[in-house]
Amino acid sequence: MSEKAFDKELGKWSAWHDTGVPLRLGVSSCLLGEEVRFDGGHARNSFMMDVLGNWFEWVPVCPEVGIGMGVPRPTIRLFQNDKDVRLIAPSTREDFTVRMGTYAAKKVKELQKTDLDGYILKKGSPSCGMERIKVYDERGVRRRDAAGLYAAVLIERWPTLPVEEEGRLNDVDIRENFIERVFCRNRWRTLIRRGLTRRRLVAFHTAHKLLLRSHNEAGYRRSGRLVGLAGQIPDGELFTLYEAELYRVMRTRATKRRHVNVLEHALGYMKKLLPSREKREILAAIGDYGAGLIPLIVPLTLLRFNIHRYEIDYLAGQIYFNPHPKELMLRNHV
Template sequence: MTDIPREPDHRIPVGISACLIGEEVRYNGGHKRHRYVQEVMGRHFRYIPLCPEVAIGLGVPRPPIRLVGDPERPRAVESDNPERDSTDALAAYGREQAHGLHGEISGYILKAKSPSCGMERVKVYDHKGMPSGNGRGIFAAALMEQHPTLPVEEEGRLNDPAIRDNFVERVYVYDRWRQLVAGGLTAGRLVDFHTRHKFLILAHDQLAYRELGRLMASAGEADIETLAGQYLKQLMAALSKHASRRDHSNVLLHVAGYFKRHLDADDRQELSDTIHAYRRGEQPLLVPLTLLRHHLRRHPEPYLANQQYLDPFPRELGSGER
């Protein structure tokens, strides 16, 4: 009997805390399955699940751990037996995974409030057992320190549409970057990558837009590996900033200018009214973007057609606000 060939999995590889996709790895033998993360995002992301506490041998079930000491440099210890300290093991595992997954994943979703995986606002306790501040999970801190440009988010924050849109957008940009690197870095390919993301960058950070443009001006002269490292660092920092309605509106108006000579007075007015309605908060971003894509189909503009801003990720994953 001939095997039926399997369809290739084109989903984007993303690391994730294993409990979020239903694996029973928590200290009490349970899980924290997140329906949206697994059922919706999982149609586009291929998850690589990890549980650092299980990985370092703490077992299931196990005594819970918590962060203690200095919130800037907390220790992860067993709640009822502070002598059992897992800090170094969790940090080492975080560094190991950051190294092993480097270039293999395009994002990471962490379990919120976890002493190992929490990205932020994890309770830290003093020697009396009282909350003394907030810190970051030990594994998460090591992972993010070793892999600073990787898009990372917590499942709890993904319930906020604006935060979710920003994370998904960064994951898709980072995945395109991985494809660029895999295909071989050249000055020409780097400049092309930047060109396709210009309006996306502009919506997030005008200063970074100008700085990255100047960086690309040296693409033919600078060492390509060094230049690419600088570019990625500045790019991901820029995209992590929230793009306001005003920022988006300025980019939308800029895009609309490409159609000025193609549209009649009524179409131009409709487009302008739609963009300003979005700016006033009366419509989601999806409305002017859809109208611009409509005009692009009717009046093809190669430069605009290549801009990731107009369609940065599958619409199923977006709130429409971005």
């Protein structure tokens, strides 16, 4: 990777990833088609297997098999008692709370050593579900706002890891945001593996400016101020602060409104170069995208064409225009 602070090559996602080091996602095993569910079945997810599977290496985990419950096994549920929430098999009254908590803490520690880029969980499971899991009491369903026991430990102990639920990935905005965070995390980790220096931090931040703005304008400014501290505080402290801010910014979802702001900002770089009719057409495409009439890929393609036509190196070096493989087609939906 170039050490130049400003380099149009750095606008390509592939410049930041090492081909020999795959992007790696933790996953609930049943989503890969493994027959580990309580009834001996699976929950194969075709988008994950057939699309994401071409780009990611999976690290499968089935926490219920992991604590020795076997397949098939009795169903388990979250139960609220006077003091806390327990993980219990209603048919046998066996309580798995402690076993699952201990297993989860140990497993997360182990996974942290493998340095995942993200994690996809199975929805609706009292072990793996990320949200809206039913909690029962003696009268029936008491509420639906819990996380599965394993998922809760994963999220609490590894707050910087991008985590999503397979069901939520059907939402195109959630899907793109998750994959964008995963690729961004991998780029940062690759940078560290290659050897992080102040110059490389500046190059990374420069290439990510528009991407960060599309997620969180205030966070983008904060991260810029941190980069401005290079040389004034110890490098180790600087890199740690920047990493925390980077992950915080990327956690905020990029919305249509934020994309429109970034697209208009990019258009500003070519407003003196473009014939006014073409400028109006791009503006109209940005407006149509903002109104939900056309996908993001349309104004992006128009801008990209003109970035190369007029050789605007600053924009050519923005990862925003090319943050993940186009084959994933994440920006092709309305």
